[in-house]
Amino acid sequence: MKRQWYAAPYALWMLLFTLVPLLFVAYYAFTDGSGGFSTDNILRIFQPGYLPVLLDSLRLSLYCTLICLLIGYPTAYFLASRDFSENKMLVVLILLPMWMNFLLRTYAMMTILENNGLINMLLEKLGLDKVQFIGTEGAVLLGMVYNFLPFMVLPVYTALKKLDARVIEAAEDLGANPLRVITRVIVPQSIPGVISGVTMVFMPAVTTFAITRLLSNGMIYLMGDMIEEFFITVNNRNAGSALSLVMLALVLISTLLLRLVNPDTREGRA
């Protein structure tokens, strides 16, 4: 048997559960309820009431990516540093949440933030006023960052870990003080890791849906929620498919943009 046949089960899986559904999505997106060709559903995104939701999705996912980068990079740097490289336990602790279902993680976050949740119980005990967390943008953002942070830490950690100690010594040798070593060698050399971290956080963040519902009680409404509503509540497959396709295009465009700034995929590099 030729070796390429070993990939057959995966190819079949992809065909059945990715390619075929994608064709369905594309079909529904460009047809109306009666099956005739129509671009109305695609253009729906430009109608009032839709664009703000899209912009909110983009804004929140950008915030989330930025916060993940600001927290994740130093964390990865710390984990990859020589003093802690022996300590695999810390890496496991960072990755531990990744092994749990994201809904469970979000429910956990909900029980902490709820009106009768952990924080508010504590505030009550201390004789302070309760704070309304659920429904705020902050709560949703917290949930997103909590869920997606490991996806930033891991690729950056891997990139920093690969960095040759001799290269850092070479920079010191050529006159770079500790700060210059970071800005001129460590950060530039970890850019490919940062790019894949940004990709891995931004993609799921921009299509978030369950997190918003659990942590905002539907007060905050993003593209993911809108698509879900069209499919489940309104039962309008055409509109849901069209919006899904718009999101897919958005994700593809941002991947391409990130590829342009990634030195590893630029021309002239192996």
Added chain:
Amino acid sequence: MVQDTRLIEIKDVCKSFGDTEVLHHINLYIRKCEFVTLLGPSGCGKTTLLRLLGGFETPTSGQILFDGADVAQVPPYKRRINTVFQKYALFSHLNVYDNIAFGLNLKNPEALGAKSRSEKKEEIRRRVERMLKLVKMEGFEKRSVDSLSGGQQQRIAIARALVNEPEVLLLDEPLGALDLKLRKEMQVELKSMQQQLGITFVYVTHDQEEALTMSDNVAVMNHGRILQIGEPKKIYDEPKSAFVADFIGESNIIPGVMLEDDLVEMLGVKFPCVDEGFGENEPVDVVVRPEDVMIVGTDVGMLTGTVESVIFKGVHYEMMIDIGPMRWKVHSTTMQPAGSRVGLTVVPYNIHIMRKEA
């Protein structure tokens, strides 16, 4: 030319990693414009000694003086020393030009004799181009370093260090990854660069031939100690110990007994020699270089043996000759067929007597 001023002095330096002591009481001075090689087998501590000079390690005890000032605690980026690393350690995110310009970019404009940023940029361009010419890599400015061959990367690593005009250049087995022909070429080029620029070179290698070819002085190291320091010829001709003799060139090492001044007994035969000052009947190691053994007729030889094997080595033949208790390696331009009986003789000044190593 090598000057008499001592640029670097290493005084009684010890270095331990945890419980293992890798350098034991090292004493060494390096003069201005000198080419010094630290030679020894892997694990002898030569690289650690080099890293102490570069500032990447600090000595456990002892002093490292640079122009008379103790630099043991000075970080690498404040030293007037640059290093060519073993596997080059080039910056893969920068092209050839930016790799070489890295050190200069970090300097103040004034340090480069420039009054403004644009003047600095111009000065850097001039210096980088001069360096590329020196290492024969003109036209490679925009190339990514990953696209270069080992030899080319090596040249860029040398240029990146030399462009900063250091007082001392440290080289850690810089030619180890190159093929034989390229290595020989680079040996000559490095030596001529060193003489041209008048920079002190401290060179680490395990290749004795490389050490002998390029150095003004060689320090032979083993087990964290310097066994002998001296000019290449002196070390080759007058090794102080059997280890040095064996490591620098090939040797036959024979246990013997010093009977009196200028007379040694080995393999049951008395050999006249030129060594004095040993105790009477003191056990010694006798070193005889393969090229110093003369093959003569069995009737006139001091020893007789049977040729076991013959290998053609280009200029000479290398023969293993069985002389009963041991085998000798002999180099000769005339070939004796395997199996033939030969006589062997060694003239007195080619017999080197070593004290037994403790």
